[in-house]
Amino acid sequence: MELVGRTTGCFRWMQTNLFSTPLNTMLTLISIWIIYISVPPVFQWAFLNADWVGNSREDCTKEGACWVYIGFWFKQIMYGRYPETEVWRINISYLLLVGSLVPLLIPRFKYKGFVTIFLLFVYPVISYFLFIGDSFGLLLVETPLWGGLFLTLVISLVGIVASLPIGILLALGRRSKMPIVRALSIGFIEIWRGVPLITVLFMSSVMFPLFLPEGMNFDKLIRALVGVMFFSSAYMAEVVRGGLQAIPKGQIEAAEALGMNYWNTMFLIVMPQALKMVIPGIVNSFIALFKDTTLVLTIGLFDLLGTIQIIGTNAEWLGFHIEGYVFTAFIFWIFCFGMSRYSMHLEKKLHTGH
Amino acid sequence: MAEEKIQSQKPSKPLIWNDPTYRALFFQALVLSGVISLGFFLVSNTLVNLERQGIASGFGFLKGTAGFSILMTLIDYSEEDSYFWAFIVSLLNTLLVAGIGIFFATILGFFIGVCRLSSNWLVSRIAAVYIETIRNIPLLLQIFFWYFGVLRGLPSPANSINIFDSYFLNIRGLYSPSPVFEEGFSLIVWALILAFVLIFFISKWSRKRQDETGEQFPVFFASLCVMIMLPFMASFVVGFPLSWEYPVLEGFNFTGGFVIIPELVALSLALSLYTASFIAEIVRGGIMAINRGQTEASYALGLQPRLTLRLVIIPQALRVIIPPLTNQYLNLTKNSSLAAAIAYPDLVLVFAGTVLMQTGQAVEIIAITMGVYLAISLMISAFMNWYNKKMALVES
Numbered sequence: 001m002e003l004v005g006r007t008t009g010c011f012r013w014m015q016t017n018l019f020s021t022p023l024n025t026m027l028t029l030i031s032i033w034i035i036y037i038s039v040p041p042v043f044q045w046a047f048l049n050a051d052w053v054g055n056s057r058e059d060c061t062k063e064g065a066c067w068v069y070i071g072f073w074f075k076q077i078m079y080g081r082y083p084e085t086e087v088w089r090i091n092i093s094y095l096l097l098v099g100s101l102v103p104l105l106i107p108r109f110k111y112k113g114f115v116t117i118f119l120l121f122v123y124p125v126i127s128y129f130l131f132i133g134d135s136f137g138l139l140l141v142e143t144p145l146w147g148g149l150f151l152t153l154v155i156s157l158v159g160i161v162a163s164l165p166i167g168i169l170l171a172l173g174r175r176s177k178m179p180i181v182r183a184l185s186i187g188f189i190e191i192w193r194g195v196p197l198i199t200v201l202f203m204s205s206v207m208f209p210l211f212l213p214e215g216m217n218f219d220k221l222i223r224a225l226v227g228v229m230f231f232s233s234a235y236m237a238e239v240v241r242g243g244l245q246a247i248p249k250g251q252i253e254a255a256e257a258l259g260m261n262y263w264n265t266m267f268l269i270v271m272p273q274a275l276k277m278v279i280p281g282i283v284n285s286f287i288a289l290f291k292d293t294t295l296v297l298t299i300g301l302f303d304l305l306g307t308i309q310i311i312g313t314n315a316e317w318l319g320f321h322i323e324g325y326v327f328t329a330f331i332f333w334i335f336c337f338g339m340s341r342y343s344m345h346l347e348k349k350l351h352t353g354h
Numbered sequence: 355m356a357e358e359k360i361q362s363q364k365p366s367k368p369l370i371w372n373d374p375t376y377r378a379l380f381f382q383a384l385v386l387s388g389v390i391s392l393g394f395f396l397v398s399n400t401l402v403n404l405e406r407q408g409i410a411s412g413f414g415f416l417k418g419t420a421g422f423s424i425l426m427t428l429i430d431y432s433e434e435d436s437y438f439w440a441f442i443v444s445l446l447n448t449l450l451v452a453g454i455g456i457f458f459a460t461i462l463g464f465f466i467g468v469c470r471l472s473s474n475w476l477v478s479r480i481a482a483v484y485i486e487t488i489r490n491i492p493l494l495l496q497i498f499f500w501y502f503g504v505l506r507g508l509p510s511p512a513n514s515i516n517i518f519d520s521y522f523l524n525i526r527g528l529y530s531p532s533p534v535f536e537e538g539f540s541l542i543v544w545a546l547i548l549a550f551v552l553i554f555f556i557s558k559w560s561r562k563r564q565d566e567t568g569e570q571f572p573v574f575f576a577s578l579c580v581m582i583m584l585p586f587m588a589s590f591v592v593g594f595p596l597s598w599e600y601p602v603l604e605g606f607n608f609t610g611g612f613v614i615i616p617e618l619v620a621l622s623l624a625l626s627l628y629t630a631s632f633i634a635e636i637v638r639g640g641i642m643a644i645n646r647g648q649t650e651a652s653y654a655l656g657l658q659p660r661l662t663l664r665l666v667i668i669p670q671a672l673r674v675i676i677p678p679l680t681n682q683y684l685n686l687t688k689n690s691s692l693a694a695a696i697a698y699p700d701l702v703l704v705f706a707g708t709v710l711m712q713t714g715q716a717v718e719i720i721a722i723t724m725g726v727y728l729a730i731s732l733m734i735s736a737f738m739n740w741y742n743k744k745m746a747l748v749e750s
Contacts, residue, residue, distance in 0.1 A: 017475040024474050031476040180382040184389065194731035195724045196688035202706055203724070206716045210403045211396045291492040298695055305495055312502075321506075325499045329491045336490035 046326070057316055069320040070327050073311050077327075080147015080302055086139055089130040090150055096123060120161065143221040147302040149331065155303065156290045159228040160236075160282075166229070167236025171244055172266060174237065185237075192234035197292050200227045205299040224296055232289050239281040243274035276350065283343035287336050304328055400717065409714045416441070422708055424699045426615050437709050444704035445726065451618060451700060452687040455625035459686060460679075462626060463633025470638050481634065488631040494692055496628055501620035501696045508616075511607055520600055528614040529601040538592035545588035552584075553577040617698035621690070629686045633679060640675035641667070673745045680738045684731055691727075701726060 018028045049064025053071075060066035070077070079087055100119050103109045131154075134140035146154065173185030192200070204227030205220060212218070247270055255265040275282075297306030308324040311317065370376050404411060416438040423433055428446045431439060469481040488496070506525065509515065514524035522529040560571035589596075601611030644667055652662040693700040694707060706723045710716055 017473070020473070027472070027474050027477050031474075031480055034480065178378050178382050180386055184385065190732075191724075191728065194728040196691040196702070196727055198691045198694060198702055199706065199720065199724050199727065202702075203720050206710070207720060210400045210716065213399050214403065214406070287490075291490075294492040294494040295692070297494075305492065305498070309498070322499075322503045325495060325503055329495055329499070332492055332495065333487065333490045337486060340490065 065323050065326070066320060067323065067327075069317055069323050072317070076148060076311065077304065077307055078148050079150050080307060081145040082141060082147070082150065083139070083145070086133070086141055089133070089138065093127045093130050096126065124158075124161070143219050146221065148307045149304045151296075151301065152290070152293050152303040155225065155228060155293045155296060155301075156286065158225055159232045159289050159293075160286045162225075162229045163233035163236045163285075164282075166233035168240050168271070170233060170237035171240035174241060175244060189234045189237050192231050193238070197228075197231055197295050198298055200231050201295060201299050203227065220299070221301060224299060224301055228289070228293075232285065235285055235288070236282070239278050239285055240274065242281065243278035244270065246277055247274055279350070280343040280347045283339055283346065287339050287343075290335060290339075291332065304331065404717075407714075409716075411715070411718075413718055415713045415715050415718070418713065420709075421712070424704060425697070426618065426699055437713070440709060441701075441705050441722075444699055444701045447698070447704075448687075448690055448693075448700040448702075451621055451625070451693065451698070452690050454618075454622045455629065455686050455690065456683050458622065458626035459629035459633055459682075462630035464637055466630060467634035467637025467641070470634060471641060485631045485634050488627055489635075493624060493628045493689055494695060497620060497624040497692055497696060500624050501617065505616045505620055511603065514603075520598075522601055522603075522608060525616070526607070526613065527616050528619065529608045529611050530614065531598040531600045532610075532612040534597045534599050536597065539596065541592050542585050542588045542596075545585045546581075549581045549584040552580050556580070615698075617693070617696050620696060621693050621698050625686055625689060628689075629682055632682050632685075636675055636678045636682065637671075639678075640671040643674045644670050676741055676745070677738055680734055680741075684734050687730055687734075688727060 019025045045064045047064075049062045051060050051062050051064075051066045051068050054060070054068035055072070056068075059068050075084060075087070079090060082090065097119075100115050100123065103115050104112055104119075109115075129135055129138070131146070132141065132143075170185050170189055173181045174189065176182050176185070201224060204223045208218065208223045208226070251269055251273070252265055255269045260268070293303055294305040296303050297309065302310060305328055308328050312321050312324055367373075401411075416436060418437050419433075420435055420437055420440045421433055422440075424431055424440065424443055426447065427443045428450060429443060431443045466481050466484060469477050470485065472478045472481075508523060508525040511522075511524045511526055514522040514529075516522060520531050556576055557573050560573050564570055599610045601608040601613075648666055648670065649662060652666045653659075657665070690700060691702045694703040697703065701723060706719055710719045713719070
């Protein structure tokens with residue numbers, strides 16, 4: 001049955017997209033019903049019937065969500081047990097990070113190289129001293145006190161940044177013509193890719209003390225970071241390998257014809273092109289690592305999810321599990337969705353450049 | 355004359371430290387000696403530390419008595435059994451939750467992937483919302499949400515949710531009736547096996563007949579009839595030897611039937627929903643990768659849409675879908691180790707948790723655990739390589 005007359009407009013769109021065949025109409029009605037039974041109750045629970053302002057348990061009077069719970073524990077959720085008087089150090093570090101990332105996102109900025117070097121080499125040193133303290137007149141804050149979103153960001157950023165060079169070396173080793181180097185690289189990559197992260201974390205917290213000579217003792221956070229670093233460098237190696245495989249052989253042959261040796265070829269010709277191509281893959285690895293940092297709560301480090309779990313056992317605030325999980329899910333979703341959108345945008349941009 | 359002079363000179367051999375072959379050998383020798391000395395360093399430290407802490411070495415601990423009970427076992431297990439038996443039981447639990455997860459994730463993932471491609475705007479948007487939400491929230495958080503958030507809200511056994519008077523849902527789990535196999539049931543099993551053999555031969559015969567004469571045979575319906583009629587006749591002969599044992603509330607708990615523990619429910623639910631969102635994207639990518647020209651060409655040949663889908667689109671889409679799909683199955687199996695966080699008795703919790711705490715032999719236990727997962731990964735990788743070779747486009 002033709003709709004005589006207009007071919008554009010609201011009703012015409014609805015007819016083609018929602019009601020074109022009887023089956024389609026039925027599907028549309030079922031979907032509307034699904035939306036009807038799920039969205040309004042959630043909206044009521046989270047926004048209309050919720051308590052937003054308050055100071056203590058008694059302010060949770062309405063039957064919906066009690067966001068007072070989140071407000072009360074906000075400092076712990078963000079920073080863990082970091083002393084409140086020293087939180088400004090973490091905030092300065094966040095500002096530095098955001099401040100140096102913004103110029104990188106502007107397409108026409110000319111000094112991106114300098115900013116990248118600053119981010120990769122200078123910023124970690126500054127942050128290390130800011131977080132730990134015990135120098136320049138800053139108070140010492142030991143790592144067991146670190147927690148919340150702060151610890152999640154520390155673990156994932158250190159994991160990704162440290163896994164890049166190791167991953168690049170492993171990818172080059174896997175493609176090498178020397179049999180021993182190739183065998184060792186493949187073995188390393190396949191072992192760390194084949195086991196779950198939770199066993200790697202168990203291994204790092206239980207076995208690393210056995211591997212080290214007597215007296216050498218490493219912080220639990222450092223052990224976990226080493227485990228995470230090995231794990232993510234194996235995945236990073238596969239991502240970089242994909243980029244290396246896409247470089248035409250002619251590039252390497254031309255470099256050899258010009259008389260460049262292996263390392264010059266790799267780091268001046270091949271790597272810049274390969275890494276630019278796999279930046280979306282690197283961002284995807286970062287998203288996966290960001291989600292995987294939640295596993296550190298199984299070895300006793302209290303990241304964002306671990307902090308929420310601990311808060312949930314506080315005697316005064318029992319029964320607010322769902323608010324805690326929803327808020328945590330919201331934070332993770334914002335980060336991960338934002339990064340995945342950015343990576344899709346990058347893929348589109350770089351694809352047209354080739 | 356100058357040419358003869360140049361031709362008579364042999365190409366000069368490079369100095370030994372410029373010769374690529376020797377440099378490669380030297381470098382490899384360096385790397386190998388570095389790795390071996392690192393290995394020696396770690397192993398000697400480990401041996402010294404183990405002796406200092408009085409921890410035993412070797413795999414003899416596997417014969418020791420376990421002394422702990424396991425929440426859910428698929429085979430008989432008691433506290434007097436050995437650690438090795440506890441290892442087997444927990445391994446079966448891991449495989450069970452991985453199998454359930456893979457089964458439901460595949461079905462749900464394919465369904466949502468197809469919905470995402472639907473021409474109905476609402477359906478495709480709802481599927482997109484599902485995928486984008488579930489994909490960006492960590493799996494551990496989803497497991498906690500289902501276990502601590504939802505399942506803890508279930509009522510006590512006395513106020514269980516009653517489903518058809520046979521299934522009871524409460525905070526201790528889902529109590530279901532269990533089948534009781536009486537005598538003569540083995541005949542039904544033989545009848546089922548015979549039915550499968552018959553179906554195999556029927557399909558081979560019908561394909562041969564179609565090749566020779568072009569006549570089609572309704573293989574699907576014939577197989578269905580055979581699969582239902584044969585066991586039915588067998589059970590008729592023996593007298594229907596299958597009865598059900600229903601769970602009955604006695605005091606504060608249920609007896610009879612079997613129970614599906616809430617940890618298993620939460621874990622399989624979270625794993626299935628999470629992996630399904632990734633599978634949906636893979637399915638969408640696979641179907642979108644098929645050229646529209648294939649569909650148009652097969653319509654031009656007169657094939658109905660149903661047959662086009664079955665004979666032209668899906669085989670090609672499967673070639674694109676199966677490699678990342680097996681990768682997701684692998685991820686699901688590895689993610690099932692998160693069971694340790696909610697006390698579901700899988701390999702990591704029982705073996706690398708309880709047994710490790712009791713015996714202290716961290717090196718062997720973690721090596722065995724990692725070895726098991728590594729073996730599963732390598733098997734799935736090998737299968738994928740075989741499948742890729744089999745399905746690779748043969749270009750003459």
